[in-house]
Amino acid sequence: xxxxxxxxxWNQLASGQQETLIxxxxxxAIPKGTLLHSGSMDCTGLLLVQHGQLRxxxxxxxxxxxxxxxxxxxxxxxxxxxxxxxxxxxxVMIEAEKDTELWIIPAxxxxxxxxxxxxxxxxxxEVMAGRFSDVxxxxxxxxxxxxxxxxxxxxxxxxxxxxxxVLKITHETIGSHLGNPREVVTxxxxxxxxxxxxxxxxxxxxxxxxxxxxxxxGT
Amino acid sequence: xxxxxxxxxWNQLASGQQETLIxxxxxxAIPKGTLLHSGSMDCTGLLLVQHGQLRxxxxxxxxxxxxxxxxxxxxxxxxxxxxxxxxxxxxVMIEAEKDTELWIIPAxxxxxxxxxxxxxxxxxxEVMAGRFSDVxxxxxxxxxxxxxxxxxxxxxxxxxxxxxxVLKITHETIGSHLGNPREVVTxxxxxxxxxxxxxxxxxxxxxxxxxxxxxxxGT
Numbered sequence: 001x002x003x004x005x006x007x008x009x010w011n012q013l014a015s016g017q018q019e020t021l022i023x024x025x026x027x028x029a030i031p032k033g034t035l036l037h038s039g040s041m042d043c044t045g046l047l048l049v050q051h052g053q054l055r056x057x058x059x060x061x062x063x064x065x066x067x068x069x070x071x072x073x074x075x076x077x078x079x080x081x082x083x084x085x086x087x088x089x090x091x092v093m094i095e096a097e098k099d100t101e102l103w104i105i106p107a108x109x110x111x112x113x114x115x116x117x118x119x120x121x122x123x124x125x126e127v128m129a130g131r132f133s134d135v136x137x138x139x140x141x142x143x144x145x146x147x148x149x150x151x152x153x154x155x156x157x158x159x160x161x162x163x164x165x166v167l168k169i170t171h172e173t174i175g176s177h178l179g180n181p182r183e184v185v186t187x188x189x190x191x192x193x194x195x196x197x198x199x200x201x202x203x204x205x206x207x208x209x210x211x212x213x214x215x216x217x218g219t
Numbered sequence: 220x221x222x223x224x225x226x227x228x229w230n231q232l233a234s235g236q237q238e239t240l241i242x243x244x245x246x247x248a249i250p251k252g253t254l255l256h257s258g259s260m261d262c263t264g265l266l267l268v269q270h271g272q273l274r275x276x277x278x279x280x281x282x283x284x285x286x287x288x289x290x291x292x293x294x295x296x297x298x299x300x301x302x303x304x305x306x307x308x309x310x311v312m313i314e315a316e317k318d319t320e321l322w323i324i325p326a327x328x329x330x331x332x333x334x335x336x337x338x339x340x341x342x343x344x345e346v347m348a349g350r351f352s353d354v355x356x357x358x359x360x361x362x363x364x365x366x367x368x369x370x371x372x373x374x375x376x377x378x379x380x381x382x383x384x385v386l387k388i389t390h391e392t393i394g395s396h397l398g399n400p401r402e403v404v405t406x407x408x409x410x411x412x413x414x415x416x417x418x419x420x421x422x423x424x425x426x427x428x429x430x431x432x433x434x435x436x437g438t
Contacts, residue, residue, distance in 0.1 A: 121340035
């Protein structure tokens with residue numbers, strides 16, 4: 001993907017604005033497991049994912065985690081440049097879940113163009129609204145869905161992302177995605193195993209009855 | 220408040236843009252209890268609160284509610300004009316919690332100016348980021364705070380909004396703010412009463428030990 005492919009409004013930018021973005025953009029290869037941004041770090045800049053997978057999550061004071069959303073190929077991460085907007089009063093962590101190639105647009109370059117360009121500012125609005133929708137979806141899941149439904153939904157989503165029924169993932173990691181302690185995850189996975197939905201082994205969870213799990217998630 | 224007072228960037232709008240906003244804006248007096256916007260209704264437009272108090276909340280399929288945030292004098296409600304942005308994929312309800320005077324800017328007028336004006340688009344970005352921060356705060360409360368802390372925090376906030384220690388509010392309504400069933404609220408309020416934090420009577424909750432309640436909320 002070229003830089004322009006990330007911005008549907010690219011042709012509405014003046015050529016000087018396009019140049020500002022192109023000249024300041026840095027390309028990076030990020031190994032899996034790297035923490036790219038944490039709330040307390042400096043303003044990293046916008047992250048544009050070319051290949052790979054990023055995870056945005058929040059962290060409690062006690063070290064518990066919950067995944068807010070994933071960023072895949074073609075996605076733009078705005079909250080790694082949250083210093084651009086003073087009304088963003090929360091701290092998001094971003095880590096590479098897979099080996100990832102991305103472009104970084106420094107926050108000050110991006111902001112200088114966005115301050116002048118209504119198309120870029122409106123596009124940025126849409127990006128933020130998309131993430132806002134992700135978080136509202138998550139909030140509704142936590143409020144109104146039972147844990148078994150959330151866990152089934154998570155396993156199905158992981159399976160789709162990885163393209164396999166055999167997920168290499170620990171109960172601890174699942175807990176970090178869903179915001180629950182490991183013991184709660186283990187208990188529910190054992191219940192799923194008794195119901196014939198999954199098969200557990202050391203470090204893996206295998207989906208053995210996809211249809212039943214989709215039903216579990218839907219109800 | 221004048222229309223211009225809602226927009227710190229008013230002077231950066233062209234006079235034609237200012238006129239578009241002024242001419243399309245409608246003034247309304249809304250009685251307490253009115254449902255101003257629900258996800259399924261038409262696109263209401265931006266709401267600018269002159270006096271009074273609005274409540275933004277979401278609703279589960281089973282009819283449970285949780286308050287997302289309040290809008291007070293000088294606040295702008297964006298999600299009542301969510302049709303402006305196609306990336307907003309969630310449904311927010313807005314009701315008047317007090318008799319409220321407001322201005323409504325129709326979504327199409329606002330959007331026509333925002334599409335042309337970088338200052339207005341960037342200001343709108345800040346408004347959305349502020350609401351996003353409110354929702355992230357709420358998400359963290361729900362995930363990491365115990366219910367007693369959330370209830371104590373809610374009572375203190377209500378007391379500050381109403382300017383009194385004697386809150387006229389039912390357990391059912393408190394449940395609708397916090398996303399919990401009435402029984403859960405009643406049980407915790409009785410516990411608070413036993414601890415000497417509140418005094419319960421028909422239709423009222425009186426804060427009797429503010430210092431202890433603040434301590435409860437802080438820990």
